[in-house]
Amino acid sequence: MTHKAVQDDFERQLRPxxxxxHAGDEKAYHKALTLTADRLRGYFARRxxxxxxxxxxxxxxxxxxxxxxxxxxxxxxxxxxxxxxxxRHKLVDLWRRRGRSEQVFEAFDDLPEALHxxxxxxxxxxxxxxxxxxxLPMAQRRSILDTKLEGLSVADAARREGVSESAVKINVHxxxxxxxxxxxxxx
Amino acid sequence: xxxDQLVDLLARQAGPAPRKAVETRLxxxxxVGVLVSAGAAVGVLGLNPxxxxxxxALVIKMAYVVSLALGAAWLxxxxxxxxxxxxxxxxxxxxxxxxxxxxxxxxxxxxxGTQRLELLLGRSWISCSWxxxxxxxxxLVAVVWGMRGLAPTRPRLAGFAAGVLAxxxxxxxxxxxxxxxxxxxxxxxxxxxxxxPATLGAAVGPWLLRW
Numbered sequence: 001m002t003h004k005a006v007q008d009d010f011e012r013q014l015r016p017x018x019x020x021x022h023a024g025d026e027k028a029y030h031k032a033l034t035l036t037a038d039r040l041r042g043y044f045a046r047r048x049x050x051x052x053x054x055x056x057x058x059x060x061x062x063x064x065x066x067x068x069x070x071x072x073x074x075x076x077x078x079x080x081x082x083x084x085x086x087x088r089h090k091l092v093d094l095w096r097r098r099g100r101s102e103q104v105f106e107a108f109d110d111l112p113e114a115l116h117x118x119x120x121x122x123x124x125x126x127x128x129x130x131x132x133x134x135x136l137p138m139a140q141r142r143s144i145l146d147t148k149l150e151g152l153s154v155a156d157a158a159r160r161e162g163v164s165e166s167a168v169k170i171n172v173h174x175x176x177x178x179x180x181x182x183x184x185x186x187x
Numbered sequence: 188x189x190x191d192q193l194v195d196l197l198a199r200q201a202g203p204a205p206r207k208a209v210e211t212r213l214x215x216x217x218x219v220g221v222l223v224s225a226g227a228a229v230g231v232l233g234l235n236p237x238x239x240x241x242x243x244a245l246v247i248k249m250a251y252v253v254s255l256a257l258g259a260a261w262l263x264x265x266x267x268x269x270x271x272x273x274x275x276x277x278x279x280x281x282x283x284x285x286x287x288x289x290x291x292x293x294x295x296x297x298x299x300g301t302q303r304l305e306l307l308l309g310r311s312w313i314s315c316s317w318x319x320x321x322x323x324x325x326x327l328v329a330v331v332w333g334m335r336g337l338a339p340t341r342p343r344l345a346g347f348a349a350g351v352l353a354x355x356x357x358x359x360x361x362x363x364x365x366x367x368x369x370x371x372x373x374x375x376x377x378x379x380x381x382x383x384p385a386t387l388g389a390a391v392g393p394w395l396l397r398w
Binding site for chain 2: 021022023024026027029030033034037056059060063064065067069070071072073074077078081082083084085086088089093123124125127128129132144147148149151152153154169172176
Protein backbone atom coordinates (compact mmCIF):
# COMPACT_ATOMS: atom_id res chain seq x y z
CA MET A 1 0.00 0.00 0.00
CA THR A 2 1.14 3.52 -0.66
CA HIS A 3 1.63 6.13 2.03
CA LYS A 4 -1.60 7.88 1.07
CA ALA A 5 -3.61 4.66 1.01
CA VAL A 6 -2.39 3.80 4.51
CA GLN A 7 -3.43 7.23 5.76
CA ASP A 8 -6.85 6.90 4.11
CA ASP A 9 -7.28 3.46 5.57
CA PHE A 10 -6.50 4.71 9.04
CA GLU A 11 -8.88 7.63 8.58
CA ARG A 12 -11.67 5.24 7.56
CA GLN A 13 -11.03 3.23 10.69
CA LEU A 14 -10.71 6.16 13.07
CA ARG A 15 -13.34 8.58 11.81
CA PRO A 16 -16.54 6.71 12.73
CA UNK A 17 -15.09 5.93 16.17
CA UNK A 18 -14.08 9.52 16.70
CA UNK A 19 -17.47 10.88 15.68
CA UNK A 20 -19.26 8.45 18.02
CA UNK A 21 -16.87 9.43 20.77
CA HIS A 22 -17.60 13.07 20.04
CA ALA A 23 -21.28 12.40 20.63
CA GLY A 24 -20.49 10.77 23.98
CA ASP A 25 -19.84 7.07 23.24
CA GLU A 26 -17.27 6.09 25.85
CA LYS A 27 -16.36 2.71 24.31
CA ALA A 28 -15.77 4.26 20.91
CA TYR A 29 -13.62 6.91 22.56
CA HIS A 30 -11.54 4.27 24.32
CA LYS A 31 -10.98 2.42 21.07
CA ALA A 32 -10.21 5.60 19.14
CA LEU A 33 -7.63 6.69 21.71
CA THR A 34 -6.01 3.25 21.76
CA LEU A 35 -5.72 3.22 17.96
CA THR A 36 -4.39 6.76 18.00
CA ALA A 37 -1.82 5.93 20.68
CA ASP A 38 -0.40 3.16 18.48
CA ARG A 39 -0.13 5.52 15.52
CA LEU A 40 1.42 8.28 17.62
CA ARG A 41 4.02 5.85 18.94
CA GLY A 42 5.10 5.08 15.39
CA TYR A 43 5.02 8.74 14.41
CA PHE A 44 7.20 9.86 17.33
CA ALA A 45 9.53 6.85 17.29
CA ARG A 46 10.65 7.64 13.76
CA ARG A 47 11.28 11.26 14.60
CA UNK A 48 12.95 10.70 17.93
CA UNK A 49 15.71 8.27 17.03
CA UNK A 50 18.16 8.40 19.92
CA UNK A 51 15.53 9.65 22.34
CA UNK A 52 13.42 6.53 22.40
CA UNK A 53 12.76 6.79 26.12
CA UNK A 54 10.94 10.08 25.46
CA UNK A 55 8.54 8.55 22.95
CA UNK A 56 6.03 7.28 25.46
CA UNK A 57 6.06 10.56 27.38
CA UNK A 58 5.24 12.35 24.16
CA UNK A 59 2.51 9.86 23.24
CA UNK A 60 0.85 10.47 26.59
CA UNK A 61 1.28 14.21 26.45
CA UNK A 62 -0.36 14.20 23.02
CA UNK A 63 -3.24 11.99 24.17
CA UNK A 64 -3.91 14.43 27.01
CA UNK A 65 -3.85 17.33 24.56
CA UNK A 66 -6.20 15.48 22.19
CA UNK A 67 -8.61 14.97 25.03
CA UNK A 68 -8.43 18.50 26.39
CA UNK A 69 -8.76 20.03 22.93
CA UNK A 70 -11.35 17.74 21.47
CA UNK A 71 -13.79 20.63 21.26
CA UNK A 72 -11.56 22.15 18.55
CA UNK A 73 -12.14 19.27 16.14
CA UNK A 74 -14.20 20.31 13.12
CA UNK A 75 -15.94 17.33 11.51
CA UNK A 76 -15.34 18.70 8.00
CA UNK A 77 -11.62 17.97 8.44
CA UNK A 78 -10.06 14.46 8.48
CA UNK A 79 -9.53 13.31 12.08
CA UNK A 80 -6.00 12.25 11.13
CA UNK A 81 -5.16 15.80 9.97
CA UNK A 82 -6.29 17.17 13.32
CA UNK A 83 -4.44 14.47 15.30
CA UNK A 84 -1.33 15.01 13.22
CA UNK A 85 -1.54 18.77 13.77
CA UNK A 86 -1.49 18.25 17.54
CA UNK A 87 1.23 15.56 17.41
CA ARG A 88 3.48 17.77 15.31
CA HIS A 89 2.85 20.69 17.65
CA LYS A 90 3.84 18.61 20.66
CA LEU A 91 6.98 17.36 18.94
CA VAL A 92 8.07 20.85 17.85
CA ASP A 93 7.33 22.09 21.36
CA LEU A 94 9.57 19.37 22.84
CA TRP A 95 12.41 20.19 20.47
CA ARG A 96 12.05 23.85 21.22
CA ARG A 97 12.24 23.24 24.93
CA ARG A 98 15.31 21.12 24.30
CA GLY A 99 16.88 23.97 22.36
CA ARG A 100 16.69 22.43 18.91
CA SER A 101 15.72 24.72 16.10
CA GLU A 102 12.52 24.10 14.21
CA GLN A 103 14.42 24.13 10.92
CA VAL A 104 16.26 20.98 11.93
CA PHE A 105 12.95 19.43 12.68
CA GLU A 106 11.33 20.37 9.35
CA ALA A 107 13.36 17.70 7.59
CA PHE A 108 11.68 15.05 9.71
CA ASP A 109 8.30 16.06 8.43
CA ASP A 110 8.92 14.41 5.07
CA LEU A 111 9.49 10.98 6.57
CA PRO A 112 7.04 8.45 5.17
CA GLU A 113 4.58 7.10 7.69
CA ALA A 114 5.23 3.54 8.82
CA LEU A 115 3.01 0.95 7.26
CA HIS A 116 2.25 -0.51 10.66
CA UNK A 117 1.30 1.17 13.87
CA UNK A 118 3.54 0.42 16.83
CA UNK A 119 1.89 -1.38 19.71
CA UNK A 120 3.32 -2.57 22.99
CA UNK A 121 2.02 -4.32 26.04
CA UNK A 122 3.56 -2.26 28.78
CA UNK A 123 4.18 1.12 27.26
CA UNK A 124 5.29 3.12 30.21
CA UNK A 125 6.08 6.81 30.52
CA UNK A 126 8.36 8.31 33.13
CA UNK A 127 5.72 9.92 35.27
CA UNK A 128 3.73 8.12 37.89
CA UNK A 129 -0.01 8.74 37.89
CA UNK A 130 -0.34 8.57 41.66
CA UNK A 131 2.39 11.18 42.09
CA UNK A 132 0.91 13.41 39.40
CA UNK A 133 -2.48 13.32 41.07
CA UNK A 134 -0.86 14.30 44.37
CA UNK A 135 0.18 17.54 42.74
CA LEU A 136 -3.42 18.58 42.05
CA PRO A 137 -5.60 20.68 44.35
CA MET A 138 -7.85 18.43 46.40
CA ALA A 139 -11.16 19.19 44.69
CA GLN A 140 -9.68 18.42 41.26
CA ARG A 141 -7.93 15.30 42.49
CA ARG A 142 -11.07 13.94 44.16
CA SER A 143 -13.24 14.57 41.11
CA ILE A 144 -10.75 12.72 38.92
CA LEU A 145 -10.42 9.84 41.36
CA ASP A 146 -14.22 9.49 41.66
CA THR A 147 -15.13 9.60 38.00
CA LYS A 148 -11.99 8.47 36.22
CA LEU A 149 -10.51 5.84 38.52
CA GLU A 150 -13.49 4.56 40.49
CA GLY A 151 -15.76 5.03 37.51
CA LEU A 152 -18.58 6.76 39.39
CA SER A 153 -21.05 8.64 37.25
CA VAL A 154 -20.80 12.42 37.38
CA ALA A 155 -24.08 12.52 39.32
CA ASP A 156 -22.79 10.04 41.95
CA ALA A 157 -19.48 11.85 42.25
CA ALA A 158 -21.33 15.14 42.73
CA ARG A 159 -23.40 13.59 45.51
CA ARG A 160 -20.34 12.12 47.20
CA GLU A 161 -18.41 15.38 47.12
CA GLY A 162 -21.42 17.50 47.92
CA VAL A 163 -21.00 19.74 44.89
CA SER A 164 -22.95 20.27 41.67
CA GLU A 165 -22.50 18.08 38.61
CA SER A 166 -21.08 20.93 36.60
CA ALA A 167 -18.54 21.55 39.38
CA VAL A 168 -17.38 17.92 39.06
CA LYS A 169 -17.03 18.28 35.28
CA ILE A 170 -15.12 21.53 35.64
CA ASN A 171 -12.85 20.02 38.31
CA VAL A 172 -12.05 17.05 36.09
CA HIS A 173 -11.32 19.26 33.10
CA UNK A 174 -9.16 21.69 35.07
CA UNK A 175 -7.40 18.82 36.82
CA UNK A 176 -6.51 17.16 33.53
CA UNK A 177 -5.40 20.50 32.17
CA UNK A 178 -3.11 20.96 35.13
CA UNK A 179 -1.80 17.41 34.73
CA UNK A 180 -1.01 18.18 31.09
CA UNK A 181 0.92 21.26 32.16
CA UNK A 182 2.85 19.38 34.84
CA UNK A 183 3.73 16.59 32.42
CA UNK A 184 4.88 19.13 29.82
CA UNK A 185 7.08 20.97 32.28
CA UNK A 186 8.76 17.88 33.64
CA UNK A 187 12.38 17.56 32.56
CA UNK B 188 2.09 5.54 34.05
CA UNK B 189 1.20 3.08 31.33
CA UNK B 190 -0.40 4.44 28.21
CA ASP B 191 -3.35 2.06 28.38
CA GLN B 192 -4.03 3.35 31.91
CA LEU B 193 -4.05 6.90 30.60
CA VAL B 194 -6.46 5.89 27.81
CA ASP B 195 -8.74 4.28 30.41
CA LEU B 196 -8.59 7.42 32.48
CA LEU B 197 -9.31 9.78 29.61
CA ALA B 198 -12.15 7.75 28.12
CA ARG B 199 -13.97 6.87 31.34
CA GLN B 200 -16.98 9.14 31.95
CA ALA B 201 -15.65 11.40 29.21
CA GLY B 202 -19.09 12.40 27.98
CA PRO B 203 -19.60 14.18 24.68
CA ALA B 204 -17.03 16.66 23.40
CA PRO B 205 -17.73 20.30 24.26
CA ARG B 206 -20.01 21.73 21.60
CA LYS B 207 -18.89 24.73 19.60
CA ALA B 208 -15.96 25.34 21.94
CA VAL B 209 -14.09 27.54 19.47
CA GLU B 210 -17.11 29.56 18.36
CA THR B 211 -18.23 30.12 21.94
CA ARG B 212 -14.88 31.32 23.25
CA LEU B 213 -14.30 33.65 20.31
CA UNK B 214 -17.86 35.00 20.42
CA UNK B 215 -17.62 35.75 24.15
CA UNK B 216 -14.26 37.45 23.69
CA UNK B 217 -15.45 39.49 20.71
CA UNK B 218 -18.62 40.56 22.54
CA VAL B 219 -16.61 41.74 25.53
CA GLY B 220 -14.23 43.52 23.16
CA VAL B 221 -16.87 45.37 21.18
CA LEU B 222 -18.79 46.41 24.30
CA VAL B 223 -15.70 47.81 26.02
CA SER B 224 -14.56 49.52 22.86
CA ALA B 225 -17.95 51.08 22.08
CA GLY B 226 -18.34 52.08 25.73
CA ALA B 227 -14.93 53.73 25.79
CA ALA B 228 -15.55 55.51 22.48
CA VAL B 229 -18.87 56.94 23.64
CA GLY B 230 -17.64 57.61 27.18
CA VAL B 231 -14.30 59.22 26.36
CA LEU B 232 -14.74 60.65 22.87
CA GLY B 233 -18.53 61.04 22.80
CA LEU B 234 -21.20 59.82 20.43
CA ASN B 235 -21.25 61.69 17.15
CA PRO B 236 -24.64 63.49 17.05
CA UNK B 237 -24.55 63.60 13.25
CA UNK B 238 -24.21 59.80 12.99
CA UNK B 239 -27.66 59.09 11.57
CA UNK B 240 -27.30 61.87 9.00
CA UNK B 241 -24.19 60.28 7.47
CA UNK B 242 -26.17 57.88 5.29
CA UNK B 243 -24.21 55.85 2.77
CA ALA B 244 -20.86 57.05 4.14
CA LEU B 245 -21.62 55.45 7.50
CA VAL B 246 -22.90 52.27 5.86
CA ILE B 247 -19.68 51.92 3.84
CA LYS B 248 -17.53 52.60 6.89
CA MET B 249 -19.41 50.12 9.05
CA ALA B 250 -19.54 47.51 6.28
CA TYR B 251 -15.75 47.73 5.92
CA VAL B 252 -14.89 47.28 9.58
CA VAL B 253 -17.58 44.67 10.20
CA SER B 254 -16.41 42.66 7.16
CA LEU B 255 -12.83 42.82 8.40
CA ALA B 256 -13.91 41.69 11.86
CA LEU B 257 -15.95 38.81 10.40
CA GLY B 258 -13.10 37.70 8.14
CA ALA B 259 -10.69 37.89 11.07
CA ALA B 260 -13.10 35.94 13.28
CA TRP B 261 -13.28 33.24 10.61
CA LEU B 262 -9.48 33.13 10.40
CA UNK B 263 -9.19 33.09 14.19
CA UNK B 264 -11.60 30.15 14.31
CA UNK B 265 -9.65 28.19 11.68
CA UNK B 266 -6.22 28.75 13.21
CA UNK B 267 -7.48 27.83 16.68
CA UNK B 268 -8.00 24.27 15.42
CA UNK B 269 -5.00 22.02 14.68
CA UNK B 270 -4.67 20.64 11.15
CA UNK B 271 -7.57 22.72 9.83
CA UNK B 272 -7.31 24.66 6.53
CA UNK B 273 -7.20 28.43 7.05
CA UNK B 274 -6.12 29.93 3.73
CA UNK B 275 -9.58 30.73 2.43
CA UNK B 276 -10.28 32.68 5.60
CA UNK B 277 -7.04 34.62 5.12
CA UNK B 278 -8.02 35.38 1.53
CA UNK B 279 -11.38 36.69 2.68
CA UNK B 280 -9.54 39.40 4.62
CA UNK B 281 -7.53 40.30 1.53
CA UNK B 282 -10.74 40.39 -0.51
CA UNK B 283 -12.36 42.88 1.88
CA UNK B 284 -9.38 45.24 1.64
CA UNK B 285 -9.30 44.80 -2.13
CA UNK B 286 -13.01 45.58 -2.51
CA UNK B 287 -12.57 48.74 -0.44
CA UNK B 288 -9.54 49.69 -2.53
CA UNK B 289 -11.59 49.40 -5.73
CA UNK B 290 -14.29 51.62 -4.25
CA UNK B 291 -11.67 54.14 -3.16
CA UNK B 292 -10.12 54.15 -6.64
CA UNK B 293 -13.52 54.92 -8.17
CA UNK B 294 -14.26 57.69 -5.66
CA UNK B 295 -10.82 59.23 -6.10
CA UNK B 296 -11.03 59.10 -9.89
CA UNK B 297 -14.44 60.80 -9.80
CA UNK B 298 -13.31 63.60 -7.47
CA UNK B 299 -11.77 66.85 -8.79
CA GLY B 300 -8.00 66.88 -8.30
CA THR B 301 -8.13 69.68 -5.74
CA GLN B 302 -10.38 67.66 -3.40
CA ARG B 303 -8.41 64.45 -3.41
CA LEU B 304 -6.09 65.36 -0.55
CA GLU B 305 -9.08 66.44 1.50
CA LEU B 306 -10.74 63.05 0.85
CA LEU B 307 -7.64 61.34 2.21
CA LEU B 308 -6.84 63.52 5.20
CA GLY B 309 -10.25 64.80 6.29
CA ARG B 310 -9.99 66.76 9.53
CA SER B 311 -8.88 64.01 11.88
CA TRP B 312 -6.26 61.90 10.11
CA ILE B 313 -3.67 62.66 12.77
CA SER B 314 -5.68 61.13 15.59
CA CYS B 315 -7.79 58.47 13.83
CA SER B 316 -5.35 55.55 13.62
CA TRP B 317 -4.12 55.92 17.17
CA UNK B 318 -7.61 56.11 18.56
CA UNK B 319 -8.66 53.01 16.63
CA UNK B 320 -5.58 51.21 17.95
CA UNK B 321 -6.19 52.33 21.54
CA UNK B 322 -9.86 51.33 21.43
CA UNK B 323 -8.91 47.87 20.15
CA UNK B 324 -6.62 47.24 23.14
CA UNK B 325 -9.25 45.70 25.44
CA UNK B 326 -10.58 43.59 22.56
CA LEU B 327 -7.08 42.30 21.86
CA VAL B 328 -6.68 41.22 25.47
CA ALA B 329 -10.09 39.52 25.38
CA VAL B 330 -9.53 37.68 22.09
CA VAL B 331 -6.01 36.51 22.98
CA TRP B 332 -7.36 35.31 26.31
CA GLY B 333 -10.12 33.44 24.49
CA MET B 334 -7.64 31.84 22.13
CA ARG B 335 -5.40 30.70 24.96
CA GLY B 336 -7.97 28.07 25.86
CA LEU B 337 -7.95 26.76 22.28
CA ALA B 338 -5.26 25.02 20.26
CA PRO B 339 -3.48 27.34 17.81
CA THR B 340 -0.52 25.57 16.21
CA ARG B 341 0.57 28.70 14.29
CA PRO B 342 0.83 31.18 17.14
CA ARG B 343 2.05 34.10 15.01
CA LEU B 344 -0.80 33.78 12.52
CA ALA B 345 -3.24 33.21 15.37
CA GLY B 346 -1.99 36.37 17.09
CA PHE B 347 -2.38 38.28 13.83
CA ALA B 348 -5.96 37.05 13.39
CA ALA B 349 -6.74 38.01 16.99
CA GLY B 350 -5.23 41.45 16.31
CA VAL B 351 -7.24 42.10 13.13
CA LEU B 352 -10.40 40.98 14.92
CA ALA B 353 -9.64 43.27 17.85
CA UNK B 354 -8.78 46.08 15.42
CA UNK B 355 -12.08 45.66 13.59
CA UNK B 356 -13.97 45.80 16.89
CA UNK B 357 -12.00 48.85 18.03
CA UNK B 358 -12.72 50.56 14.69
CA UNK B 359 -16.39 49.74 15.10
CA UNK B 360 -16.36 51.55 18.43
CA UNK B 361 -14.42 54.48 17.00
CA UNK B 362 -16.93 54.81 14.15
CA UNK B 363 -19.52 55.89 16.74
CA UNK B 364 -17.47 59.05 17.25
CA UNK B 365 -15.65 59.52 13.93
CA UNK B 366 -16.90 62.54 11.92
CA UNK B 367 -15.31 61.52 8.61
CA UNK B 368 -17.37 60.60 5.53
CA UNK B 369 -14.77 59.72 2.91
CA UNK B 370 -14.07 56.04 2.14
CA UNK B 371 -10.54 57.10 1.15
CA UNK B 372 -10.03 58.25 4.73
CA UNK B 373 -11.49 55.02 6.12
CA UNK B 374 -9.31 52.79 3.96
CA UNK B 375 -6.12 54.67 4.85
CA UNK B 376 -6.45 55.49 8.54
CA UNK B 377 -8.79 52.82 9.81
CA UNK B 378 -6.68 50.14 8.14
CA UNK B 379 -3.51 51.64 9.60
CA UNK B 380 -5.14 51.69 13.04
CA UNK B 381 -6.19 48.04 12.69
CA UNK B 382 -2.67 47.08 11.66
CA UNK B 383 -1.36 48.21 15.06
CA PRO B 384 -3.15 45.49 17.10
CA ALA B 385 -2.58 43.05 14.22
CA THR B 386 1.18 43.60 14.43
CA LEU B 387 1.09 43.48 18.20
CA GLY B 388 -0.92 40.26 18.10
CA ALA B 389 1.54 38.65 15.69
CA ALA B 390 4.39 39.74 17.97
CA VAL B 391 2.94 38.38 21.20
CA GLY B 392 1.32 35.27 19.67
CA PRO B 393 4.35 32.97 19.91
CA TRP B 394 4.76 34.04 23.51
CA LEU B 395 1.15 34.10 24.78
CA LEU B 396 -0.46 31.43 22.62
CA ARG B 397 1.87 28.59 23.47
CA TRP B 398 0.31 25.42 24.89
